[in-house]
Amino acid sequence: MSIAEIFRVLARRWYVMVPLTLVGLVAGGYLYRTVPVTYESQSQLALLNSSRVARPAPSYGNPLAYASGSLIGTADVLIRALQSPETVVVLRGHGVTDEYTVDFAAQAEGPLLTLTVKGEDRAKVLEETRRITRYAEEQLQALQEQARVPEGYYVRSAHIVPPQKPVSQPKSRYQKVAAVVVLGVTAAFVLSFVVETWSGARRRARGLPGRHATPPVPRPGAGRVRRLLTRPLDATAVLTGYLALALFLPSNLALPALGGAGTPANVFALLGLFWYLATWCTGRIAPAPGTRTMRNVVLVLAVTVLMSYVANQDRISSQKEILAADRGLIVLLVWVSLIVLTTAGIQDRGRLDVLLRRLVVMGSVVAALGLYDFATGTNIADWLRVPGLNSSVASVAVLDRGSFTRPRSLTAHPLEFSGMLAILLPFAVWYAFDPARRHLGKLRRWAPVVLLGGGLPLTVSRTSIIGILVVVLVMVPRWKPERRWAAIGILFGAVALFKVLVPGLIGTITGLFSGSLNNADSSTQARTVKYPKIYEYFVQDPLLGRSFGTFTPERYFFTDNQYLLTLAELGALGAACLLLLGLSGVHNGGAIRRLARSESDRELGQAFFASAMVALVVGATFDTLSFPMFAGVFFLLLGAGGSCLGFVRREAAGRSAGGGPAPAAPPSIPARTPDSPRLVEI
Numbered sequence: 001m002s003i004a005e006i007f008r009v010l011a012r013r014w015y016v017m018v019p020l021t022l023v024g025l026v027a028g029g030y031l032y033r034t035v036p037v038t039y040e041s042q043s044q045l046a047l048l049n050s051s052r053v054a055r056p057a058p059s060y061g062n063p064l065a066y067a068s069g070s071l072i073g074t075a076d077v078l079i080r081a082l083q084s085p086e087t088v089v090v091l092r093g094h095g096v097t098d099e100y101t102v103d104f105a106a107q108a109e110g111p112l113l114t115l116t117v118k119g120e121d122r123a124k125v126l127e128e129t130r131r132i133t134r135y136a137e138e139q140l141q142a143l144q145e146q147a148r149v150p151e152g153y154y155v156r157s158a159h160i161v162p163p164q165k166p167v168s169q170p171k172s173r174y175q176k177v178a179a180v181v182v183l184g185v186t187a188a189f190v191l192s193f194v195v196e197t198w199s200g201a202r203r204r205a206r207g208l209p210g211r212h213a214t215p216p217v218p219r220p221g222a223g224r225v226r227r228l229l230t231r232p233l234d235a236t237a238v239l240t241g242y243l244a245l246a247l248f249l250p251s252n253l254a255l256p257a258l259g260g261a262g263t264p265a266n267v268f269a270l271l272g273l274f275w276y277l278a279t280w281c282t283g284r285i286a287p288a289p290g291t292r293t294m295r296n297v298v299l300v301l302a303v304t305v306l307m308s309y310v311a312n313q314d315r316i317s318s319q320k321e322i323l324a325a326d327r328g329l330i331v332l333l334v335w336v337s338l339i340v341l342t343t344a345g346i347q348d349r350g351r352l353d354v355l356l357r358r359l360v361v362m363g364s365v366v367a368a369l370g371l372y373d374f375a376t377g378t379n380i381a382d383w384l385r386v387p388g389l390n391s392s393v394a395s396v397a398v399l400d401r402g403s404f405t406r407p408r409s410l411t412a413h414p415l416e417f418s419g420m421l422a423i424l425l426p427f428a429v430w431y432a433f434d435p436a437r438r439h440l441g442k443l444r445r446w447a448p449v450v451l452l453g454g455g456l457p458l459t460v461s462r463t464s465i466i467g468i469l470v471v472v473l474v475m476v477p478r479w480k481p482e483r484r485w486a487a488i489g490i491l492f493g494a495v496a497l498f499k500v501l502v503p504g505l506i507g508t509i510t511g512l513f514s515g516s517l518n519n520a521d522s523s524t525q526a527r528t529v530k531y532p533k534i535y536e537y538f539v540q541d542p543l544l545g546r547s548f549g550t551f552t553p554e555r556y557f558f559t560d561n562q563y564l565l566t567l568a569e570l571g572a573l574g575a576a577c578l579l580l581l582g583l584s585g586v587h588n589g590g591a592i593r594r595l596a597r598s599e600s601d602r603e604l605g606q607a608f609f610a611s612a613m614v615a616l617v618v619g620a621t622f623d624t625l626s627f628p629m630f631a632g633v634f635f636l637l638l639g640a641g642g643s644c645l646g647f648v649r650r651e652a653a654g655r656s657a658g659g660g661p662a663p664a665a666p667p668s669i670p671a672r673t674p675d676s677p678r679l680v681e682i
Helices: 003-012 014-034 072-082 085-093 122-146 171-205 224-230 235-248 256-261 264-281 292-311 319-345 349-376 414-433 442-458 462-478 481-501 505-517 522-528 531-538 562-595 599-618 628-658
Strands: 038-048 099-104 112-119 156-161 167-169 399-401 404-406
Touching: 003 014, 003 171, 003 264, 014 171, 038 072, 038 122, 072 099, 072 112, 072 122, 085 122, 099 122, 112 122, 122 156, 171 256, 171 264, 171 319, 235 264, 235 319, 235 349, 235 628, 256 319, 264 319, 264 628, 292 319, 292 562, 292 628, 319 628, 349 404, 349 414, 349 442, 349 628, 414 442, 414 462, 414 599, 414 628, 442 462, 442 481, 442 505, 462 481, 462 505, 462 599, 481 505, 531 562, 562 599, 562 628, 599 628
Parallel strands: none
Antiparallel strands: 038 112, 038 156, 038 167, 099 112, 399 404
16 A cells, blocks of 8 residues: 555545544643643762771671772662652651652762652752752661661761752653644544445445555656655565664664654654554455464563553652653554564565565675774764754763774664674575575675674674574584585684784683683673562562563663563563563574475575574573664564565465465555566665
């Protein structure tokens, strides 16, 4: 269904579209006028050790100061005490009735606390900030008195930032207004096509011809814009637009009103879902047969996320956690869109191959930009500015490890960059060996393998090396002996080449793994020390967790492990869904390889298998689904695997039933005529 056809339906059903859209706009305007502006004030306290801490105190000394040790533990105890329900009641008695939070200061490496108060009355917010700051100092004193710390060994506090003048925070109001307007427009859009479908059914029941039984073709001599609007779309074209936005725009850029979930790629994916619904409602497309499994798996995940969201409505949460949970629902809908578009929307096998090849080419461009970052020691993403988009995360400085710059290209972090390259590398190898591409030069076929595989070690991370090992262990043993030994020789040659061209890189990487095994690496220690803390949050709601998207680093800490993060946010049920997703991808790859009749399809099945295995393994090395580019490509590949399995199943069923090729699925777009523009495929 083309864009012009969608607008024609909306024009015919104006009596549905216009009133509901106006209702949404009026409701949004009402909220804008009635929802009060929120003001925020902050202060910061630093904890200082006793001047007598150099001499041991009687008995056990100061248990809060850990006798000349770090004061991070002291700060953590004070934060927990100030956020306890008992303290909330006490502070209400002191006049602090607005929402407040106490946490470590952003990017602080010491005992520096930030106290934040939000409310609707500017003067009251400032006074409450002063009161809670004084109470924090009193509480620190009371905790030490309760522990019977000798007076000379008390931990002291100092005002680093006094209570600041409250500033307005209009973002929450804008988000509410945007949510109401989007809801109204979405309802108008869906109901317009429901009415169109109902009207078409009535016309058919009366024996009348349906409207536009044949999709209109642009008239000869039509302008470029008209041809674009009237050209029929398919899922591959829509998903290509999504990939272009997801991979070629920095993943931290988003629409201000939607936060981190409002990236242009996510918004485009939701529009793509609306396109599919419109096309499906008008009978132009039907879900591809044999592809229901992946949609059912994502449905289980969606139900789990919604159950967790509803179950945690009664939990005392900060405004940031509530907004984070809302953003989590938007991200979930984006993932559902990608699965639906790939499994149900792609009706032609050739178009699926086109999508995968475009993904490999775009991923190679991202890898090339990462190589530029490594060579120049810069972040190319920091140079890109898009009007109307703001960064949803704090600025990430150029990260170094050893004497090497860790590239991140257009991703948010070097770990996301390495994970992206690792899950795309198997498809680059399939692309190079695909018999249908042998007519191309070796440079065009093997350049993606060199860029993706060569970029992985340059990230100087364990994730990249683990990803390479998984790809090699999954794919190489399945090859014929001559190709297998050639690949092993190339791997050893690549190691030698890196040792010559980038001196010290191999030693730095091996040092990372040896430090991890000896527990001498600081990043490994930072990960393992968080395991008991995650357990504390997990036991609070072991089944459904704290709600998807709420365990943010600003409020809690970085987990660097997707499985631990899922345990905290979605409980044991969510962790089971995460494993089910990964195993479904593995199943897709294995089933494709088992049922395929051509060598190219068997290679593609092994690529899906290896990519899913990489995603399963690297989920233990960083929080994969917190990064929009990696998560989007991961779900798109899951859906593409389910779609490919459907094609292979139908082909195998057709061969076993009649000995001939399986019947083709009904086309979602009309066949190209000699006069229609030629479709150029990558």
